[in-house]
Amino acid sequence: MAVADVPVADTLGRPVRDLRISVTDRCQFRCTYCMPREVFGRDFAFLPRAQLLTFEELTRVARIFAGLGVRKLRLTGGEPLLRRDLDKLVAMLAGIDSIQDVALTTNGALLAQKAKALAAAGLRRVTVSLDSLDDATFMTLNDAHFPVARVLEAIAAAADAGLAPVKVNMVVRRGVNEQSILPMAAHFRHSGHVLRFIEYMDVGTTNGWRLDDVIPAAEIIAQVGGQWPIEPVAPTYPGEVASRYRYWDGAGEIGVIASVTQPFCRGCTRVRLSADGQLYTCLFAAAGHDLRGPLRSGASDQALREQITAVWARRTDRYSEQRTRRTRQQPVRPKVEMSRIGG
Ligand code: SAM
Numbered sequence: 001m002a003v004a005d006v007p008v009a010d011t012l013g014r015p016v017r018d019l020r021i022s023v024t025d026r027c028q029f030r031c032t033y034c035m036p037r038e039v040f041g042r043d044f045a046f047l048p049r050a051q052l053l054t055f056e057e058l059t060r061v062a063r064i065f066a067g068l069g070v071r072k073l074r075l076t077g078g079e080p081l082l083r084r085d086l087d088k089l090v091a092m093l094a095g096i097d098s099i100q101d102v103a104l105t106t107n108g109a110l111l112a113q114k115a116k117a118l119a120a121a122g123l124r125r126v127t128v129s130l131d132s133l134d135d136a137t138f139m140t141l142n143d144a145h146f147p148v149a150r151v152l153e154a155i156a157a158a159a160d161a162g163l164a165p166v167k168v169n170m171v172v173r174r175g176v177n178e179q180s181i182l183p184m185a186a187h188f189r190h191s192g193h194v195l196r197f198i199e200y201m202d203v204g205t206t207n208g209w210r211l212d213d214v215i216p217a218a219e220i221i222a223q224v225g226g227q228w229p230i231e232p233v234a235p236t237y238p239g240e241v242a243s244r245y246r247y248w249d250g251a252g253e254i255g256v257i258a259s260v261t262q263p264f265c266r267g268c269t270r271v272r273l274s275a276d277g278q279l280y281t282c283l284f285a286a287a288g289h290d291l292r293g294p295l296r297s298g299a300s301d302q303a304l305r306e307q308i309t310a311v312w313a314r315r316t317d318r319y320s321e322q323r324t325r326r327t328r329q330q331p332v333r334p335k336v337e338m339s340r341i342g343g
Pocket of ligand 1: 027033034076077079080105106107128129169170171198199200201202203
């Protein structure tokens with residue numbers, strides 16, 4: 001059997017199922033928890049265009065991963081909709097045999113104008129980030145003076161384009177937007193969309209993370225459930241990142257992503273490709289594996305497959321589980337390239 005037809009497993013028996021592709025390291029927002037202006041200011045050296053993988057290169061890598069077991073692709077960034085003609089890439093990826101799902105995580109700024117073309121190209125799902133319904137709070141967080149109304153319009157436009165239900169990601173940071181938890185839940189009840197609360201993650205020295213800033217998912221669930229009774233729902237698929245809950249009164253469901261307090265490394269089937277072609281087997285991996293070099297120096301599909309298979313087969317990552325244990329004693333700072341965070 002050709003290597004292409006053999007699903008791979010890592011040292012903990014985890015298959016590779018989801019490929020998160022960062023299509024750009026740039027973003028118009030300067031979210032304080034993600035790309036703070038002090039670090040990503042005017043002088044920050046973003047990648048020159050020539051260093052980004054082309055659509056053809058991205059599609060080639062995705063096709064090889066599909067042969068190794070990947071079924072879902074998610075486009076992220078930076079802000080993926082800043083990459084010109086993204087709908088063309090979506091169409092190329094959606095055309096790969098055995099890829100069942102192409103999804104996108106976006107801040108929504110450019111989504112209203114692009115949703116129809118993306119859906120027509122084969123995008124199946126969209127996740128939109130929104131951290132508050134209160135303009136002052138949201139603008140403090142996005143640090144780009146971007147109003148809530150534009151994100152809500154983007155969510156509506158995505159639904160109109162056939163991308164409903166939309167997932168809405170809210171990063172919760174203590175003392176910053178915790179007062180937005182219940183208004184956000186109230187707003188998205190009965191909307192058909194799925195609000196997901198994300199524990200504020202440590203992304204290295206850039207966002208000044210402290211454990212005290214994290215509102216544990218259990219606290220969020222208690223807060224929402226105290227207002228509108230909820231019950232857990234079984235995961236949609238093995239390894240699902242969000243824990244799901246449904247409202248008793250039929251108003252829909254919410255999710256929590258508890259990567260800090262309840263790490264889910266054991267079921268992690270995700271691999272990440274940075275905009276410049278580095279492969280990361282964990283969001284917090286210290287180093288990536290270069291694919292752009294081989295891609296641009298004439299490596300065959302077979303050689304690329306063998307390289308990727310070897311990387312995945314050696315994978316031992318359990319960063320978040322180990323960090324949770326260590327944090328109780330002495331925090332260890334990871335170093336995360338932000339373009340690797342995918343929703
Ligand atoms: N620009 C797009 C967006 O805003 O959705 C895609 C990239 S963004 C890095 C992907 C997701 O990561 C967003 O939902 C964002 O809120 C989340 N994120 C970024 N930094 C985070 C942090 N420190 N903790 C938890 N989630 C974070």
